[in-house]
Amino acid sequence: MTAIRIAGGRVHDPANGVDGEIGDVCLADGKVVADVGPEARRLDARGMVVLAGGVDIHAHIAGPKVNAARKLSPEERRGHPMDRTELLRSGTGGVIPSTFATGYRYSLLGYTTVVEAAAPPLAARHVLAELRDTPIIDKLFLILMGNNQVLFELIRRSGGAASSELRDAVAWWLEATGGYGVKLVNPGGVERFKQDNGNVHSLDDEVTGYGVTPRQVLEAIGGAVDELGLPHPVHVHANNLGVPGNADTTLDTMRTLGGRQAHFAHLQFHSYGGKTGGQIRSRAPELIDYLSAHPEITADVGQVMFGPAVTMTADGPVSAALRDLGGDKWLNHDTEVETGCGIVPYTYRAGSYVHALQWGIGLELFLLGRNPWQVMLSTDHPNGGSFLSYPKLIRLLMDRAYREDQLGRANQRAIRRTALLDGVDREYTLNEIATITRAGPARRLGLRDKGHLGVGADADVTIYHDRADREEMFATPRYVIKGGEVVVEDGELRRTDDGLLFSSRAGFDPEVNRVLEPLFGERYTVSFGHYPVRDPALREPVHVVEAAT
């Protein structure tokens, strides 16, 4: 493995308190090291900005829902062909790229680790196979547990507590699938949708037929994840996504998790005021206030970007609502016992009141947030827009004049209902950008060797020309180094090694098999013994992160 000295760059490494200092970063054997010998390859980074590789804490890049979206919208990719070369596989780009294209394009942006944020455990083999075909980047996936009938039964038996059986079951599921963390999507609501198009509307609505409420699901599974000491806390897509007034539900959910570590996904979609049936308004400032007082909670924003998107979610009722709001295409898929899935291709328009307000609310969350370690960058790719729009989003945060120009192009009635015209003159610094795109997500994921450039960190580094146009700067890294190897130079891919799969592991009592097997037998159409993924070709190469307990 090549030793590299990145010489003379301006280093932004907020995890280690480094804020723009000129210095060298040395890499050897896939790690950041204190020094390397004179034989090391020297990358002249004078005049350039050196950051750790990007870490995307919430995206949808692989698995049955992503693939269903590809099948649903072939026309979306016709204009984005990618030719094969001696080095690269061919593919297609667009909002939902093919797998190889996904790995290549994340790498070309300087991202080296990406989380697939919503995998049905039953489909783990499919998710793992797609991730195997997504090169270069390291990958993690979160498994969906918020509408799992077996877990509902365990929660009901325990009266809503995080029983030892439930903890063991959560750990068992992670071990069985290779998942990294636990995701709750509209707890209870997806199950109700699959029954008869129903939903839950408050945390205390009973999930018909199961004797549990969303609040109990949150408390029990959130508690189990916390008590297991998993590296990433429970990752919550709260109830009532997109519904006017849902900020009440979001705040109630945060209070319910009371004091536990938790990550809230795409907070922008959960920050709405207004009344049912009416128009949304922004309640982002309230949520930011709550976050500021509760450092145990983090969020990614789920920024809406004007242009094409594809909404894809395990939250079936949300997708059905989008269908009825004029969605041309709609795909629904119900996965037995565990979850649902809805897909609606979508376009966000600057002239639309709702879309402009969503865009503005996302910017409010970024710009009013006081702690960049708490509010992380995402577009909930591809729900709010493609990950390829990250450079533009970064420019919106770093360049006030550009932002104000863009504000002027959006629906003014919507923008006036945000705080963005109230003298919000904040411009993110490079260290803050490094925090919301690298250090913060890595720390929140419990990836100790990611997101920073201290000795012992993974040698995942991105080097940018320091351009005034931050969009151009972040779209075209000079070098991207992954695992100590230069994978991108001047916008060209040089290597396409496989990335690693990151899984987490928590101990559990094997007796839980006796609890789970009969519950599986009653519900699944797959045998209990065949459910766990054992095939090394799917699960390796893997880096296992052990739980803290």
Added chain:
Amino acid sequence: MVDFGPVTCAGCALLCDDVLVSDADGAVRLTPECPLGTAWFSERARQANAPAAAIQGQPAEVNAALTHAAELLRGARRPLLHGFDGATVEDARAAVALADRLGALVATGGVEALWPGAPAVPLRGASTATLGEIRDRSRLVVVWREDPERTHPRLLERLGFDGDSERMLAVVDDADTATAGRSGMQLRWTRERDLEALTILHALIGTRPPETVHARELDQPLSGLLESVRAAPHMAFVYGAGLTAGAGGQRRALALHELIRALCQERHAVTLQLLGPPGARSADDVLAWQSGYSGNVDFASGHPELVTATRPLDDFDVALLVESSGAAEIAVGSLPPGPDAQVWIRTAAAGVSARGTAHRLDGVPLALQAPRPDDAPTAAAVLTRLLEAVQR
């Protein structure tokens, strides 16, 4: 006596994974019984006695066959990869990689059957579900011009119709099929009237008060179906080539999906597409994630292009058959494929002699076991070696 099990049976796209296999005096028995599964397992097990490879019909070493196949592929002007009836995910991944390198066209449907043409799902979408969802929730299951008792013998059992049930099984078919014989309601009209029937149903489901049907011989059956539909909070429509194949297939399928979409306004409705070959879903899924498109995809221009129009087979000078319905094999030759394949390589049958992963017709991925391992290479291994050879 049970020799193996439970294992996953790849005799059809249902991929039942609760199968016990016994082998007494050379006669394979499956439990639960299934004629397709028994035939599949017996044939694949018997195939282990065939020669490892052949060149122009003469037994050959595998390495020699690979070398010859690679030469044919390297020299191909317009190569085609097809078959995939028994392919695993691993096989399909290797096949698409090879097609990408060769600039070949990948056809996940059989080239001897009707070219599938343009699918309906990309036009407006669909509502779908796994088997367990339909079993546990659908009060009404409508099987539309399919006979799963013959093609997917355990489907009705797996959808919960194996005993007394308060649920309604309805069959749309003018033929007296085995499935129709088990139904509580058979709706008879000719295939030519399917589009009309679907359109009328769509028009009437939301009417208040309910209107009656005025379409001559459709009147009575549609009225009965409409009544059942209105009474069910959750329902499923099972369909396949009986609806979608041939002229007008896309319009009929679109009409079904539009009906389901309309039904979903007030109740939950899903579809289940009956795919025949067990490898069809796996190959299609892999092709979609690697290329961005499903169905038939052409890599000739250096990148994937979706092919929806019929292509005459004589466009192709070299065809590579991956895991046909009849045998676990790789065959390279001219079209139509047959015993005159210039190169033939026996592969290990996934689910019998090799492990692998396959996607059930509803998309659920399952492990295939190898209760009778043998030394033959998997199709994935052969295709990977071919890729290495053509890259040299």
